[in-house]
Amino acid sequence: MSLLEVRDLNTFFRTKHGIVKAVNGVSYTVEAGKTLGIVGESGSGKTVSAMSILQLLDTNGFIESGSIKFDGRELTTLTRREMYEIRGNDISVIFQEPMTSLNPVFTVERQVSEPFMVHQGLSKREAALRVLDMLRDVRIPNPEVVTKQYPHQLSGGMRQRVMIAMALACRPRILIADEPSTALDVTIQAQILKLMNDLQEEKGTSIMFITHDLGVVCQMADDVAVMYCGQVVEMAPARTIFGKPQFSHPYTEGLLFSIPRLDTPSDVRLEAIPGAVPHPLKLPDGCKFAPRCKYATERCKVEEPELVEVQPGQGVRCFYPDLKERRKDG
Amino acid sequence: MGKYVLKRLVYIVIVFFVISFLMYALYNLIPTDPARAQLEPMRQQLKPEEYIRMYKQLRKEMGLDDHLVIRYARWMGIIKGLKGKFDGLLQGNFGYSQTFKKPVVQQISEPMKNTIFINIFATIAALGITLPLGVYCAVHKGKKFDTTVQTMSILGYSLPIFIISLIFMYFFVVRWGIFPLMGSKTPNATYEPGSWEAFVDKVYHIALPVIVMTFASLGGMTRYVRSSMIEALGTDYIRTARAKGLREKVVIYSHAWRNALLPIITSILAWFLGIFGGSVIIENTFSLNGMGKLYWTGLNTLDFELVLAIQMFYTVVSLIGSLLIDLSYGIVDPRVRVNK
Ligand SMILES: Nc1ncnc2c1ncn2[C@@H]1O[C@H](COP(=O)(O)OP(=O)(O)O)[C@@H](O)[C@H]1O
Ligand code: SF4
Ligand SMILES: [Mg+2]
Numbered sequence: 275m276s277l278l279e280v281r282d283l284n285t286f287f288r289t290k291h292g293i294v295k296a297v298n299g300v301s302y303t304v305e306a307g308k309t310l311g312i313v314g315e316s317g318s319g320k321t322v323s324a325m326s327i328l329q330l331l332d333t334n335g336f337i338e339s340g341s342i343k344f345d346g347r348e349l350t351t352l353t354r355r356e357m358y359e360i361r362g363n364d365i366s367v368i369f370q371e372p373m374t375s376l377n378p379v380f381t382v383e384r385q386v387s388e389p390f391m392v393h394q395g396l397s398k399r400e401a402a403l404r405v406l407d408m409l410r411d412v413r414i415p416n417p418e419v420v421t422k423q424y425p426h427q428l429s430g431g432m433r434q435r436v437m438i439a440m441a442l443a444c445r446p447r448i449l450i451a452d453e454p455s456t457a458l459d460v461t462i463q464a465q466i467l468k469l470m471n472d473l474q475e476e477k478g479t480s481i482m483f484i485t486h487d488l489g490v491v492c493q494m495a496d497d498v499a500v501m502y503c504g505q506v507v508e509m510a511p512a513r514t515i516f517g518k519p520q521f522s523h524p525y526t527e528g529l530l531f532s533i534p535r536l537d538t539p540s541d542v543r544l545e546a547i548p549g550a551v552p553h554p555l556k557l558p559d560g561c562k563f564a565p566r567c568k569y570a571t572e573r574c575k576v577e578e579p580e581l582v583e584v585q586p587g588q589g590v591r592c593f594y595p596d597l598k599e600r601r602k603d604g
Numbered sequence: 605m606g607k608y609v610l611k612r613l614v615y616i617v618i619v620f621f622v623i624s625f626l627m628y629a630l631y632n633l634i635p636t637d638p639a640r641a642q643l644e645p646m647r648q649q650l651k652p653e654e655y656i657r658m659y660k661q662l663r664k665e666m667g668l669d670d671h672l673v674i675r676y677a678r679w680m681g682i683i684k685g686l687k688g689k690f691d692g693l694l695q696g697n698f699g700y701s702q703t704f705k706k707p708v709v710q711q712i713s714e715p716m717k718n719t720i721f722i723n724i725f726a727t728i729a730a731l732g733i734t735l736p737l738g739v740y741c742a743v744h745k746g747k748k749f750d751t752t753v754q755t756m757s758i759l760g761y762s763l764p765i766f767i768i769s770l771i772f773m774y775f776f777v778v779r780w781g782i783f784p785l786m787g788s789k790t791p792n793a794t795y796e797p798g799s800w801e802a803f804v805d806k807v808y809h810i811a812l813p814v815i816v817m818t819f820a821s822l823g824g825m826t827r828y829v830r831s832s833m834i835e836a837l838g839t840d841y842i843r844t845a846r847a848k849g850l851r852e853k854v855v856i857y858s859h860a861w862r863n864a865l866l867p868i869i870t871s872i873l874a875w876f877l878g879i880f881g882g883s884v885i886i887e888n889t890f891s892l893n894g895m896g897k898l899y900w901t902g903l904n905t906l907d908f909e910l911v912l913a914i915q916m917f918y919t920v921v922s923l924i925g926s927l928l929i930d931l932s933y934g935i936v937d938p939r940v941r942v943n944k
Contacts, residue, residue, distance in 0.1 A: 328847060358849050359849065360849070361846065362849035367844075374840040375844045376844065378937075380859075381938075392850060
């Protein structure tokens with residue numbers, strides 16, 4: 275049994291202009307001790323699908339249908355009170371913006387203490403000691419000083435370390451990392467990613483790693499879910515996607531082309547996928563990727579493909595998943 | 605924090621002197637002549653040359669021909685006055701009221717007490733209502749209760765204060781007879797000044813003005829508290845707080861409230877001064893013996909020293925207000941208090 279199983283999740287938002295179907299029949303699984311990478315362009319529903327797990331949606335959002343099983347336990351039907359026990363305890367999150375994700379008026383100590391106090395019932399003093407341990411765990415130099423500081427006194431990288439310390443405080447089974455390094459500059463980003471890999475090895479935490487950068491996924495993930503327009507368009511082990519795959523979704527193929535590699539000659543322009551993500555209220559009939567797909571046929575415009583298992587462990591939502599055949603035809 | 609407090613204090617002192625000088629200079633533009641006023645009764649008995657000589661003499665004695673800066677310094681009590689000792693504002697001498705023919709200090713002490721009393725009452729009442737109401741509306745944004753309050757607050761906030769006064773007077777005084785129409789105490793009352801009865805009588809008289817002033821400031825303040833709280837509740841760190849598994853109560857009243865407080869504190873000063881401003885109108889409407897009413901009288905009779913003293917009272921009130929605000933800001937916001 276997988277640690278986390280999301281099945282046919284539909285998460286919608288009520289807006290003035292109608293129902294936005296942000297997540298549309300998404301399924302994925304996170305295995306114990308492994309990292310699932312969720313990748314896709316901005317607006318593809320990555321954050322919404324992750325926030326659905328913890329029921330931290332904006333007030334106009336709701337889970338229309340679907341099942342989310344954590345360690346065999348259905349989360350979508352839990353009460354508010356039961357959900358409090360899960361958040362920050364069994365499943366934690368770190369967010370994209372380290373600059374705004376910490377409360378500016380509280381010290382690091384106060385903020386990192388809170389999970390210990392609410393979930394483990396520690397006193398303020400006991401929690402403060404555990405905070406120092408956590409800050410050491412995330413390799414923050416001078417934890418005794420930092421713990422008394424306020425967020426505005428720390429750099430972006432330091433703040434993100436504090437966020438990680440806070441998220442890992444109660445040794446959660448799953449850490450949801452929503453673009454944790456996107457807002458940081460490249461060297462800091464590399465340090466944070468390495469830290470997360472090290473901590474995963476030390477503590478055995480499963481990670482759900484959300485990013486729009488396939489290059490980062492390659493570095494972090496064991497399994498990959500590629501999302502587009504609120505759907506999973508491809509699900510496969512990372513080594514399949516980054517190896518020499520026989521099957522692949524055209525969208526994944528496009529994303530792969532746009533990763534800079536060490537062996538990319540500097541005069542070759544990276545080929546970004548042409549066109550833009552469709553507006554969530556004006557989704558095309560048929561395959562959602564058809565307007566941007568270079569292999570699209572008449573069939574793609576009217577009929578929507580299912581996610582089909584093309585080989586054990588790999589699913590692709592495309593009528594023409596076989597790379598060789600597609601290229602020959604296309 | 606110590607350094608921050610010291611900085612604010614120095615700043616306040618500088619502002620006090622700058623403003624008081626500007627006020628002094630400004631009111632000196634009023635074409636009044638105390639020397640002439642004093643000689644006027646003798647005018648008939650004197651020959652014109654004699655009159656002119658005495659007039660010039662008197663001007664000199666009164667120091668009216670000295671430079672503006674000298675006169676200001678004397679008035680403030682920074683340099684020795686005409687009688688050879690420090691005797692100015694800083695020493696508690698607020699000048700002499702030509703209208704009432706007595707020292708300004710005597711004239712303003714009662715109205716000052718009344719004004720401070722009603723304003724502090726009105727501010728506390730307004731905060732006591734608007735803070736919880738605004739927070740409640742923010743947390744239940746878009747629900748029926750919230751939209752009702754929003755609609756009513758627009759109404760309250762677009763009505764001018766004298767209209768509100770008239771409406772309240774009509775109901776509370778004319779229709780229901782709960783409160784007296786005007787004045788600060790019952791005429792011909794026989795209690796000792798300073799006794800419990802005197803206090804009760806005073807509260808009875810200022811109740812309606814305080815209710816009107818409170819009511820007039822509800823709309824704007826509720827809307828402001830509500831929007832500050834909504835903004836705080838929509839931030840990333842609130843999402844972080846929820847993701848930690850904190851109870852919604854803790855998220856709202858600890859994490860969001862501490863942050864919503866920052867803009868609110870800044871605007872409390874403006875409210876407080878706005879309430880003071882409104883009290884000028886209220887005191888006149890209800891014939892209350894307050895600073896606003898006295899100020900009005902002073903302006904109408906060109907009573908230079910009286911008006912200036914009242915103006916300085918308002919200045920000091922706003923400076924103390926702003927000092928308190930700065931200090932509370934420093935307590936609430938570490939970004940102000942703690943340097944990098
Ligand atoms: N509160 C909301 N109201 C309406 N639409 C929303 C809301 N939050 C997200 N969405 C929509 O859901 C879609 C997916 O958003 P998101 O999950 O944040 O994308 P990603 O994280 O992949 O960049 C977007 O089209 C976005 O417009
Ligand atoms: S189904 Fe057609 S349009 Fe959709 S991805 Fe496959 S080839 Fe492209
Ligand atoms: Mg996102």
